[in-house]
Amino acid sequence: MRRLWERLRQGYRTIDFPEGHTDLPPRFRGRPVLDPSRCHAGCRLCADACPTAAIKTEPLRLDLGACLFCPACSETCGEGAITSTNDFRLAARTRRDLVLSGSEMRLASALDRKLLKIFGRSLKLRQVSAGGCNACEADLNVTGTVVFDIGRFGIQFVASPRHADGIVATGPVTTNMALALRETYAAVAEPKLVIASGACAISGGPFAGSPLCAGGIPADIPVDLYLPGCPPHPVSILDGLLRLLGRIE
Amino acid sequence: MNSDASTASTMTPPLRTARNGEALSLADVPLMTMDNFRRAVLNACSAEVRLAALTVLPGLEAGRILLAVLADDRRRLLGLLCAAVPLDNRYPALTPDLVQAQGFEREILEEHGILPEGHPWPKPLRRHSDLEGGSHAPRGPDPYPFFRVEGPGIHEVAVGPVHAGIIEPGHFRFQCHGETVLHPEIQLGYQHRGAEALLLRSQPARRLAIAETIAGDTSVGHALAYSMALEALAGAAPPRQAEVLRGIALELERLANHVGDLGALCNDVGYLPGASWFGRLRGEFLNLSLEICGSRFGRGLVIPGGVRFDLPSAVRDSFLVRLNAADVDLLHIADVVFQTPAVVSRFEGTGVVTAALAETLGLVGVAARASGCDRDVRRDHPVGIFRQTSIEPAAASSGGVMARAQIRRREAEFSIAFVREQVAALPDGARSVALAGARPHALAVVLVEGWRGEIVHVAATDDMGRLVTYKVVDPSFHNWLGLAMAMRGGQISDFPLCNKSFNLSYAGHDL
Numbered sequence: 001m002r003r004l005w006e007r008l009r010q011g012y013r014t015i016d017f018p019e020g021h022t023d024l025p026p027r028f029r030g031r032p033v034l035d036p037s038r039c040h041a042g043c044r045l046c047a048d049a050c051p052t053a054a055i056k057t058e059p060l061r062l063d064l065g066a067c068l069f070c071p072a073c074s075e076t077c078g079e080g081a082i083t084s085t086n087d088f089r090l091a092a093r094t095r096r097d098l099v100l101s102g103s104e105m106r107l108a109s110a111l112d113r114k115l116l117k118i119f120g121r122s123l124k125l126r127q128v129s130a131g132g133c134n135a136c137e138a139d140l141n142v143t144g145t146v147v148f149d150i151g152r153f154g155i156q157f158v159a160s161p162r163h164a165d166g167i168v169a170t171g172p173v174t175t176n177m178a179l180a181l182r183e184t185y186a187a188v189a190e191p192k193l194v195i196a197s198g199a200c201a202i203s204g205g206p207f208a209g210s211p212l213c214a215g216g217i218p219a220d221i222p223v224d225l226y227l228p229g230c231p232p233h234p235v236s237i238l239d240g241l242l243r244l245l246g247r248i249e
Numbered sequence: 250m251n252s253d254a255s256t257a258s259t260m261t262p263p264l265r266t267a268r269n270g271e272a273l274s275l276a277d278v279p280l281m282t283m284d285n286f287r288r289a290v291l292n293a294c295s296a297e298v299r300l301a302a303l304t305v306l307p308g309l310e311a312g313r314i315l316l317a318v319l320a321d322d323r324r325r326l327l328g329l330l331c332a333a334v335p336l337d338n339r340y341p342a343l344t345p346d347l348v349q350a351q352g353f354e355r356e357i358l359e360e361h362g363i364l365p366e367g368h369p370w371p372k373p374l375r376r377h378s379d380l381e382g383g384s385h386a387p388r389g390p391d392p393y394p395f396f397r398v399e400g401p402g403i404h405e406v407a408v409g410p411v412h413a414g415i416i417e418p419g420h421f422r423f424q425c426h427g428e429t430v431l432h433p434e435i436q437l438g439y440q441h442r443g444a445e446a447l448l449l450r451s452q453p454a455r456r457l458a459i460a461e462t463i464a465g466d467t468s469v470g471h472a473l474a475y476s477m478a479l480e481a482l483a484g485a486a487p488p489r490q491a492e493v494l495r496g497i498a499l500e501l502e503r504l505a506n507h508v509g510d511l512g513a514l515c516n517d518v519g520y521l522p523g524a525s526w527f528g529r530l531r532g533e534f535l536n537l538s539l540e541i542c543g544s545r546f547g548r549g550l551v552i553p554g555g556v557r558f559d560l561p562s563a564v565r566d567s568f569l570v571r572l573n574a575a576d577v578d579l580l581h582i583a584d585v586v587f588q589t590p591a592v593v594s595r596f597e598g599t600g601v602v603t604a605a606l607a608e609t610l611g612l613v614g615v616a617a618r619a620s621g622c623d624r625d626v627r628r629d630h631p632v633g634i635f636r637q638t639s640i641e642p643a644a645a646s647s648g649g650v651m652a653r654a655q656i657r658r659r660e661a662e663f664s665i666a667f668v669r670e671q672v673a674a675l676p677d678g679a680r681s682v683a684l685a686g687a688r689p690h691a692l693a694v695v696l697v698e699g700w701r702g703e704i705v706h707v708a709a710t711d712d713m714g715r716l717v718t719y720k721v722v723d724p725s726f727h728n729w730l731g732l733a734m735a736m737r738g739g740q741i742s743d744f745p746l747c748n749k750s751f752n753l754s755y756a757g758h759d760l
Contacts, residue, residue: 027543051454127415135465141415145528159413206458212443
C-alpha cells in the first residue's frame with residue numbers, strides 16, 4: 001500500500017519534448033555565439049584561454065567538436081565577441097558544420113529516405129566507452145530515465161552490437177580500446193550508424209595530443225552524427241537523435 | 250594537529266608530518282636509506298596508519314626518490330617519507346608485508362621501471378603490451394598472467410572489456426566451481442589516457458580540464474584537489490565564499506552519485522520503482538549543480554584560487570525549495586526501498602568484506618566505512634569549510650551490499666542538511682584570489698573526500714617552480730581489489746549488484 005501511495009506521490013515526471021518548452025537555467029552553457037566584428041586586430045585572448053585550442057582568430061572561428069563549453073573564452077573576452085547562449089541544440093551531421101563563425105549553426109539534418117525507412121521508428125544503439133570519463137556515459141544513461149524516456153521515440157540502448165543498428169562512441173579512443181571499438185563497430189550489421197558523443201569522441205577533447213589516445217573516433221569509422229558537449233546535456237542528445245530521425249526539423 | 254617533526258612521535262621518526270593541503274620544501278623531507286624507509290613504512294602501517302600514496306619523484310640532486318604518503322586518521326596527521334631509489338633501480342617490495350602497496354608498486358614498475366623485488370604479482374596495472382604494439386614490452390612469456398584456479402569442475406568466465414550497459418570498459422575473469430565464484434580477477438587499463446603525463450606538459454587551462462575529466466562523476470572532487478594543490482604550491486588561500494561553494498558543490502556531487510547508485514542497486518535486484526524514482530531524484534541534484542555553475546557535473550566551478558560562480562541571493566530561496574523537495578523525496582523513496590523484502594533479502598549478506606580485510610587492502614570511502622573502518626577525510630584531515638563543520642561519518646559494520654547502500658543513504662541525508670545550512674549562511678565577498686607562481690622545489694599533498702572516498706593529489710615543482718610530478722590517486726585505485734574479494738564465494742549473478750555497490754571508476758583507476 002505504501003508502495004502504491006509512493007508511486008502516486010511521485011507522479012508523472014517525463015518532460016514534454018520536443019513539443020513543449022524546454023527551459024534550461026540561464027547559466028547553462030549551450031551554443032556559443034560569435035561576433036567577429038568585436039575582435040581587435042591581433043587579439044588572441046580567447047584562443048589562448050581555451051583549454052583545447054578550439055578557437056582560431058582572424059577570422060574568429062570556434063570548433064564545437066573540441067569545445068568543452070567552459071566559460072574560459074567568454075570570461076576572457078572583454079568585448080563580447082564570444083558569448084554563451086543556453087541553446088541546447090548542437091548536433092551536426094558533418095565535422096565542418098561544427099565550426100562556428102557567427103551566430104548561426106547548421107544543425108543536423110535527417111537521414112536519407114531509405115535509412116529513415118529502416119531506422120525511423122526503431123533505432124537500437126550499442127554504446128562503447130573508449131576512454132570516456134563516465135560523464136558522457138552517465139548523461140547517455142539518463143536518457144533512459146523517466147525524465148527523458150528515450151524509449152517513447154523508439155530509441156533504445158541494447159546490450160549487444162548484434163542487436164544494434166549503430167554505435168554511440170564516447171571518449172578520446174585510448175590505444176587500449178581502439179581494437180574493442182573497431183570490433184564492436186564491425187559486429188553491427190549494415191547499414192549502420194555511428195554517433196560521436198562528447199568532445200573526446202569528436203576531437204580528443206582535453207586528451208587531444210596524448211600519445212595514448214587516438215584523438216577521437218578514427219577515420220576508418222565514419223561518423224553520422226556529432227553530439228558536442230563535455231558532456232552533452234541529455235536534452236541535446238535527444239535533440240540530435242530526433243533530428244537524425246527526422247522528428248525535429 | 251602539528252607540523253613539527255619533533256612532536257611526531259606517533260609515527261616513527263624521521264618522518265616529516267604535514268597537514269592536508271600544506272606545501273613543504275622538498276629539502277625538508279628527510280631522505281632515508283631504503284632499509285629505514287621500508288621499516289618506517291611498515292612500522293607506521295602496523296599501527297592504524299594507512300598508505301595514502303606511494304610514488305616516485307625526481308630528487309633534488311641526481312636520481313629519483315620514492316615518496317610514501319602515510320595517513321594517520323586518528324591523530325589527524327599526514328606523514329611523508331622519502332628514500333633514494335638505488336642505482337640499480339631495484340628495492341625490496343613492501344607488498345609482501347603490506348598488501349595496500351600492491352597497486353602502487355605495480356605502477357612504479359610499469360611507469361618508472363623500478364622493480365619492487367619480491368612483489369608476488371608484478372603484472373601490468375594499466376598497460377596492455379599486446380594492444381600497444383610492443384611499446385611496453387611484456388615482462389615474461391604471458392603479457393598478462395591471469396590468476397587461475399585449476400582442477401576438476403573448474404571453469405572460467407570472461408567478460409568485457411565492452412560491457413552490456415552504458416558503462417566504462419574493463420575485463421573480468423571469473424574462476425568458478427559450479428555456481429560459486431572462487432575469485433574474479435579484474436584487469437583494467439583499457440581507459441588509460443595518459444592523463445598525468447599530459448597534465449604535466451599542458452598549459453594551465455588544459456590542466457584544469459584534465460583534472461575535471463580524470464573521473465567524470467568526480468569532476469568537483471578532482472578539480473578541487475588539483476586547485477588545492479596549486480594553491481598550496483603558490484602559498485595562497487581561497488576566499489571564504491569559495492570555500493563554502495566548494496563544499497556545497499562537493500556535497501551535491503556526493504548526493505547525485507549516492508542517490509543514483511541507490512537507484513542502480515534497485516535496478517540490479519529488479520526493483521524497478523526504486524530504480525525509476527532514485528534515477529529521477531539523482532537528476533534533481535545534478536540540476537542544482539547546473540543552476541550554480543552551468544554544468545550538471547559541476548564543471549567550470551572550481552578553479553585554482555577559488556570558484557568562478559556565486560549563488561546570487563535572488564535564487565537561494567528557490568534553490569532551497571528544490572533541495573527541500575528532494576530531501577522529502579529521498580526520505581519517502583528510501584523508506585519504501587529499504588522496507589521492500591525483495592530488496593532487503595538480496596542486499597543482505599551479499600558481497601561481504603570484513604573489517605580486517607578492508608584494513609588490509611587499505612579500502613577508502615563508502616566501501617571502508619561499510620566494513621567498519623572509520624575514516625573520512627572531511628573529518629580526519631579537514632580543509633576549507635569542513636574545518637568549521639562537525640562531521641560524523643556514516644558507520645556500518647556488516648560490510649556487504651546492504652551496508653554500502655545504507656552508508657550512501659545516510660551520507661546523502663547528511664549532505665542535504667549540510668548544503669541547506671551552507672546555502673542559508675553563504676558569505677559574500679570575493680570568489681577567487683589570483684595565484685602567484687608556485688614555489689620552487691616544493692611538494693604539496695592534498696586529500697579530498699570525494700563521493701567514492703579519498704582522493705589524493707601529489708604535486709612537486711622543480712627549481713623554477715614548474716610542475717615536475719603530478720600524481721593522482723582516485724579512491725577506485727584502492728577499492729577495485731576490494732570488489733574482487735567481495736565476490737569470493739558468491740555467484741556470478743551477484744556481480745552486477747556487488748559492482749554497483751562499490752561503483753568504482755575505470756577512468757579514475759586507469760587515468
